[in-house]
Amino acid sequence: MLKTILHKIGEILQRPFRESFLFLIAFFFLATSPYFFWHPMYVQGFNIYILYLAIHCFVLSYLVTLLVCLIKPGKVRKIVQGALIVLAALLFAVNFYCNFALDFLFDADIAMLILGTDIHETKEFASVMLPKWIILAVLGIYLFFVILWLISRQHHLNLGKKASWVALGVLCLCTALSIRNWRAWEDGPLKLIDELSNIESSDDLKSYYTHPDITIIDKSQMPANVVLIIGESFARVHSSLYGYNKPTNPDLGSYRDSSMLFTFDDIDAPAPTTAQSLRFMLSAYAQKDDTDSNKKKWFEYTSLIELMQDCGFECCWFSNQARGNKHNSTARAFAEVCNKHWFLQQEGSDRYNVTSDMVLVDSSYQFVNHLQPQGHHFFIYHMMGSHYDFSMRYPKEFAKFNENDYPTEPQSHRALLASYDNSILYNDYVVCQIINLFKDKEAIVIYVPDHGQVMYRDPKDPDYYAHGKMNDKVRYSLGVEIPFMIYASPLYQEKHPETMERIKYRQDHPKAWNSDDLPYLIMDLIGVKEVNGEDVKLKSVLD
Numbered sequence: 001m002l003k004t005i006l007h008k009i010g011e012i013l014q015r016p017f018r019e020s021f022l023f024l025i026a027f028f029f030l031a032t033s034p035y036f037f038w039h040p041m042y043v044q045g046f047n048i049y050i051l052y053l054a055i056h057c058f059v060l061s062y063l064v065t066l067l068v069c070l071i072k073p074g075k076v077r078k079i080v081q082g083a084l085i086v087l088a089a090l091l092f093a094v095n096f097y098c099n100f101a102l103d104f105l106f107d108a109d110i111a112m113l114i115l116g117t118d119i120h121e122t123k124e125f126a127s128v129m130l131p132k133w134i135i136l137a138v139l140g141i142y143l144f145f146v147i148l149w150l151i152s153r154q155h156h157l158n159l160g161k162k163a164s165w166v167a168l169g170v171l172c173l174c175t176a177l178s179i180r181n182w183r184a185w186e187d188g189p190l191k192l193i194d195e196l197s198n199i200e201s202s203d204d205l206k207s208y209y210t211h212p213d214i215t216i217i218d219k220s221q222m223p224a225n226v227v228l229i230i231g232e233s234f235a236r237v238h239s240s241l242y243g244y245n246k247p248t249n250p251d252l253g254s255y256r257d258s259s260m261l262f263t264f265d266d267i268d269a270p271a272p273t274t275a276q277s278l279r280f281m282l283s284a285y286a287q288k289d290d291t292d293s294n295k296k297k298w299f300e301y302t303s304l305i306e307l308m309q310d311c312g313f314e315c316c317w318f319s320n321q322a323r324g325n326k327h328n329s330t331a332r333a334f335a336e337v338c339n340k341h342w343f344l345q346q347e348g349s350d351r352y353n354v355t356s357d358m359v360l361v362d363s364s365y366q367f368v369n370h371l372q373p374q375g376h377h378f379f380i381y382h383m384m385g386s387h388y389d390f391s392m393r394y395p396k397e398f399a400k401f402n403e404n405d406y407p408t409e410p411q412s413h414r415a416l417l418a419s420y421d422n423s424i425l426y427n428d429y430v431v432c433q434i435i436n437l438f439k440d441k442e443a444i445v446i447y448v449p450d451h452g453q454v455m456y457r458d459p460k461d462p463d464y465y466a467h468g469k470m471n472d473k474v475r476y477s478l479g480v481e482i483p484f485m486i487y488a489s490p491l492y493q494e495k496h497p498e499t500m501e502r503i504k505y506r507q508d509h510p511k512a513w514n515s516d517d518l519p520y521l522i523m524d525l526i527g528v529k530e531v532n533g534e535d536v537k538l539k540s541v542l543d
């Protein structure tokens with residue numbers, strides 16, 4: 001009796017192999033392969049976790065096929081099968097394009113871009129960035145499956161009885177492995193369904209827009225491109241631009257030597273941690289407003305994004321930091337009020353936090369090169385920079401410093417110091433690559449990290465190297481010392497000689513300034529005179 005029941009169950013479970021094997025394979029390949037094969041391989045090379053993702057995708061495809069097999073009558077089953085394959089084929093094409101042209105997979109951002117009101121711009125974006133080989137490759141793969149399908153109509157491509165039992169055994173093993181590595185379910189294609197069903201309205205900060213009164217000196221003089229590069233955990237004392245004894249900033253140094261880049265000394269970040277610092281730097285919310293008695297929240301203040309949009313700038317946010325969720329990410333709140341935003345780091349898994357900052361350059365390269373020549377653009381690049389773990393922030397080629405380079409430091413500090421300096425060196429390279437995207441345009445580029453890093457300089461705790469602390473005076477002041485620099489392209493320099501004089505003067509005559517007032521500096525740089533009747537120069541570092 002039990003044997004017959006088990007046999008019956010076995011037969012039902014074998015149906016995907018014996019009746020819809022081609023569907024199973026096609027679904028596995030078209031709908032799920034981007035998630036375990038190209039994209040993770042493309043981003044981080046082969047590793048064992050990719051196998052787990054593949055196993056998870058196989059189990060998922062099997063479950064879908066099994067459900068389809070159970071549909072009755074046969075006609076409905078065929079319609080459902082056809083519809084699923086068409087959807088899988090479309091997802092495949094979109095993923096193929098996103099991966100090979102843009103370096104990321106189809107996600108809620110792209111869906112929003114497509115679904116959003118910006119349909120014209122979406123088309124434009126796709127048309128300039130759709131290489132012909134991608135169309136041909138996708139069509140070729142479609143053709144392959146069509147041929148297989150035609151063959152299957154003559155000769156069944158299903159597995160036989162014995163092979164199906166073997167396949168069922170393999171499937172059980174895969175299911176066990178998949179359950180053991182539960183995490184894979186969060187990184188696979190199910191993540192997309194979860195994301196799409198959670199698309200939230202992105203106008204949170206927008207509902208707090210303050211509609212400031214802005215006085216512009218001469219609109220025709222506004223620069224075409226303003227670029228803000230937000231770095232991560234960069235302690236000024238580790239920069240060769242500021243006298244550090246190791247060559248951590250060779251590329252930026254040569255820009256400074258040729259008077260394209262200007263560095264300012266005596267600049268502090270408004271807070272020693274990322275979220276706090278961004279709130280201050282990217283809005284009119286200031287340190288003095290951060291009191292218990294002030295009931296007005298940070299997001300009720302005018303944001304830099306709103307100011308730029310009011311001045312006619314299209315705002316684009318490229319991030320290699322985690323998107324976070326609605327409740328824990330300040331960066332996300334700012335990014336989502338930008339006209340466009342991309343979170344390029346693979347999320348959901350710590351295994352992916354190794355996405356190199358070069359993804360920012362690779363992903364925006366095409367976009368920046370196909371800008372409307374008459375428009376004004378504000379780009380924000382949010383880097384992973386020197387975020388801990390430092391040793392994961394740079395590729396092997398940039399491991400220039402090693403323990404032996406720190407003979408006067410305690411032995412236990414040397415490896416970490418070396419990896420920190422290597423991350424600064426790689427940061428130097430990436431920042432220059434971002435700058436290079438704009439060197440032939442009229443552009444002004446500001447680089448400012450969110451905060452510094454203590455790096456073993458706290459005398460009462462010489463082993464402490466992490467972020468500064470809000471409630472510890474010494475660690476606070478060490479943690480907010482940051483480098484600050486402005487790059488001006490030749491076209492910008494030619495068009496704005498007066499501003500250039502002020503920038504050069506400030507480089508040679510440092511003034512204590514806090515990047516809390518960043519919005520006023522940017523307003524000053526683009527030729528705004530007043531915001532709500534307040535002279536922006538009073539808070540700009542240039543005056």
Ligand SMILES: [Zn+2]
Pocket residue numbers: 232233273274275450451
């Ligand atoms: Zn940070």
